[in-house]
Amino acid sequence: MSKSYGLETRAIHAGARPEPITGARQTPIFQNTSYVFEDVDHAASLFNLQTYGFIYSRLTNPTVAVLEERLANLEGGRGATCTASGHAAQQLALFPFMEPGAKVVASTRLYGGSITQFGKTFRKFGWEASFVDTTDMAAVRAAVTSDVRALFVESLANPGGVVSDLAALADIAHAAKALLIVDNTLATPVLCRPFDWGADLVVHSLTKFLSGSGASMGGVVIDSGRVDWHQSDKFKGLTAPDPAYQGISFAETFGDLAYTTHAHAVGLRDLGATMAPMNAFLTLLGLETLPLRMERHCANAAKVAAYLARHPNVAWVSYAGLSDSPYRAHAGKYLGGRGGAVFTFGLKGGFDAGVRLVESVALFSHLANIGDTRSLILHPASTTHRQLTDAQRTAAGAGPDVVRLSVGLETVEDLIADLDQALGKSGS
Amino acid sequence: MPGRILTEPADIRALLDRVRVIAVVGVSTDWKRPSSYVMKYLQSRGYRTVPVNPRAAGQEIWGERVHASLADIPDRFDMVEIFRKSEDVRPIVDEAIRLAQEKSIRAVWMQTGVRHDEAAQKATAAGLDVVMDRCAKIEYGRHHSELAWGGFNTGVISAKRQRVRHA
Ligand SMILES: Cc1ncc(COP(=O)(O)O)c(C=O)c1O
Numbered sequence A: 001m002s003k004s005y006g007l008e009t010r011a012i013h014a015g016a017r018p019e020p021i022t023g024a025r026q027t028p029i030f031q032n033t034s035y036v037f038e039d040v041d042h043a044a045s046l047f048n049l050q051t052y053g054f055i056y057s058r059l060t061n062p063t064v065a066v067l068e069e070r071l072a073n074l075e076g077g078r079g080a081t082c083t084a085s086g087h088a089a090q091q092l093a094l095f096p097f098m099e100p101g102a103k104v105v106a107s108t109r110l111y112g113g114s115i116t117q118f119g120k121t122f123r124k125f126g127w128e129a130s131f132v133d134t135t136d137m138a139a140v141r142a143a144v145t146s147d148v149r150a151l152f153v154e155s156l157a158n159p160g161g162v163v164s165d166l167a168a169l170a171d172i173a174h175a176a177k178a179l180l181i182v183d184n185t186l187a188t189p190v191l192c193r194p195f196d197w198g199a200d201l202v203v204h205s206l207t208k209f210l211s212g213s214g215a216s217m218g219g220v221v222i223d224s225g226r227v228d229w230h231q232s233d234k235f236k237g238l239t240a241p242d243p244a245y246q247g248i249s250f251a252e253t254f255g256d257l258a259y260t261t262h263a264h265a266v267g268l269r270d271l272g273a274t275m276a277p278m279n280a281f282l283t284l285l286g287l288e289t290l291p292l293r294m295e296r297h298c299a300n301a302a303k304v305a306a307y308l309a310r311h312p313n314v315a316w317v318s319y320a321g322l323s324d325s326p327y328r329a330h331a332g333k334y335l336g337g338r339g340g341a342v343f344t345f346g347l348k349g350g351f352d353a354g355v356r357l358v359e360s361v362a363l364f365s366h367l368a369n370i371g372d373t374r375s376l377i378l379h380p381a382s383t384t385h386r387q388l389t390d391a392q393r394t395a396a397g398a399g400p401d402v403v404r405l406s407v408g409l410e411t412v413e414d415l416i417a418d419l420d421q422a423l424g425k426s427g428s
Numbered sequence B: 001m002p003g004r005i006l007t008e009p010a011d012i013r014a015l016l017d018r019v020r021v022i023a024v025v026g027v028s029t030d031w032k033r034p035s036s037y038v039m040k041y042l043q044s045r046g047y048r049t050v051p052v053n054p055r056a057a058g059q060e061i062w063g064e065r066v067h068a069s070l071a072d073i074p075d076r077f078d079m080v081e082i083f084r085k086s087e088d089v090r091p092i093v094d095e096a097i098r099l100a101q102e103k104s105i106r107a108v109w110m111q112t113g114v115r116h117d118e119a120a121q122k123a124t125a126a127g128l129d130v131v132m133d134r135c136a137k138i139e140y141g142r143h144h145s146e147l148a149w150g151g152f153n154t155g156v157i158s159a160k161r162q163r164v165r166h167a
Helices: A007-013 A040-047 A062-075 A086-097 A112-124 A137-143 A166-175 A233-239 A250-271 A277-288 A290-310 A328-334 A350-360 A390-395 A412-426 B009-018 B034-044 B086-103 B117-125 B136-143
Strands: A079-083 A103-107 A128-132 A148-154 A179-183 A201-205 A219-223 A314-318 A342-347 A376-378 A402-406 B021-025 B048-052 B079-082 B107-110 B129-131
Touching: A007 A062, A007 A277, A007 A290, A040 B034, A062 A079, A062 A219, A062 A277, A079 A086, A079 A250, A086 A112, A086 A148, A086 A179, A086 A201, A086 A219, A086 A233, A086 A250, A103 A112, A112 A128, A128 A137, A137 A166, A148 A166, A166 A179, A219 A250, A233 A250, A250 B034, A277 A290, A290 A314, A290 A342, A290 A412, A342 A350, A350 A376, A350 A402, A350 A412, B009 B129, B009 B136, B021 B034, B034 B048, B034 B136, B079 B086, B086 B107, B086 B117, B107 B117, B117 B129
Parallel strands: A103 A128, A103 A148, A148 A179, A179 A201, B021 B048, B021 B079, B079 B107, B107 B129
Antiparallel strands: A079 A219, A201 A219, A314 A342, A342 A402, A376 A402
């Protein structure tokens, strides 16, 4: 039983034993909201967190729990908490140890929606988020002062093709007794396992590759189980007595289960951004084929990137899997030499060429998402980053010439042919 | 036959399957303490748990009379579970070894954070199995899928159908 199984085996089996009452083999969808108590004493034990079990699906649900265990297993973590979306996971991840005036440092190389969430909405809670270029280690060292609670980065950044130096970032965070939180959405546990490099928490948008078919929203926070919450007084949310639970300290009572127990029993209880059981089921189906899909996603993306790099209308391609990428060495160390399947490139024809390209493709879908079986294309300057100035757009890696691709699982020759005809029309 | 220090999940599961009566040394009379949580949980899963705590001798915890020492427990028990600091483990293990025959003790379990390698060697030499630095509640939960209900990675992978325990 202690045999260590391979990634493909775990992607199918972890968390999902046959349902014991009926023998159902695929994970059943427990679509119910609430659970019958055995008696009053059982109810009291559940509410006091003295026993394992279900009370109400805002906190825990059997179908969602299967997904949580599978994700914790794939990342090599202790426990996981699923949420309604990736953004909900990012809020839940910080919630146990943040409060008004508490500081968090985030990378400038984050998904644009995350920059807005940290920079605008989290500030409304009094959480002081600042940003630093996480490819500049001297800047990171200066930014992560001893009063910072966490450093937040993406392993493989969306879009940009930037691969974070996770081991170096973990060292800097830990020297300041801060946590390293890694958004592993684009790399997935197939390419990168941030806990192997010192990360303390991992978050994902499950909406992308993990569910994989553009059919379900979801997020997760995974705890490494390795943080000593008593190491500093920055983590009182987990060490101080909780009056709502008869004055227990989560860290003392639950040891390495404390963070995930708190995330359900306090975080989901009060923030309420719970994952729907149906979405957990769809994501479990997606995970069964994740290792297989990621292999092909990466292989297709590498071919498309190589094709674009040779195209006369293309000025540059930012893909960590290309031999001339500045992140090639990091991709070798952290992503097993692969570059993922989401990247950007620049058109010599600028803004107008970008607009013509997204309107001329016939197989790539023009939409704002990534990590689908279908290939996706976006021209940020005319869509997601439309309201910014040129200078702001360029700083965000969304200059007028930039196009983002999420390469899918179609026949790669068909994808290249589609880009070829559309690039012909877009001109240089 | 000498006992063993158990670390493999399958061995720990087999021990929890064999054991029925557990002497819980150092369990607190404060129901909010982790030791009290574990005792109550093990009761709810069909184990008889007998509390040992000299400062609370004669009182009751979760319906069971508290004894001052292992020797004071009138009945037989299979396992001794220790909720004391590592430094305080040695005399408890010595007493368990002394009583092993008379009480039919097969194992000593030291709770999460508690280890004593020397005492453990002595216990295994005397034929007792030993588990160190683990929580019986977590280990029971791991093998009966309950731990997974909270979103935890149990490490258990199996396509076998589990038997349902009927109360
Ligand atoms: C890297 C990354 N993190 C987080 C998110 C947010 O996830 P969600 O849309 O599921 O809330 C996204 C979504 O685009 C993303 O690309």
